[in-house]
Amino acid sequence: MKPSESAHRLAEMINKAIADGKVTNLEYDRIMMLADEDGHHDAQEKNLLAHLQELIASGTVKRVAE
Numbered sequence: 634m635k636p637s638e639s640a641h642r643l644a645e646m647i648n649k650a651i652a653d654g655k656v657t658n659l660e661y662d663r664i665m666m667l668a669d670e671d672g673h674h675d676a677q678e679k680n681l682l683a684h685l686q687e688l689i690a691s692g693t694v695k696r697v698a699e
Contacts, residue, residue, distance in 0.1 A: 646667065651688065656689070
């Protein structure tokens with residue numbers, strides 16, 4: 634199955650957060666809104682979100698105010 638367009642954009646946003654080592658609250662909110670945009674989380678979106686959560690939980694990616 635071909636990944637959705639929102640999955641591609643979600644991957645870009647998450648990869649940026651990983652490269653930066655941080656995600657602002659605004660970026661995090663945008664990531665979550667994008668994931669919910671079509672009302673359906675496909676497998677790739679679920680994996681991307683889970684990976685981001687793991688990185689935040691481990692401290693690899695920090696959530697920052699701005």
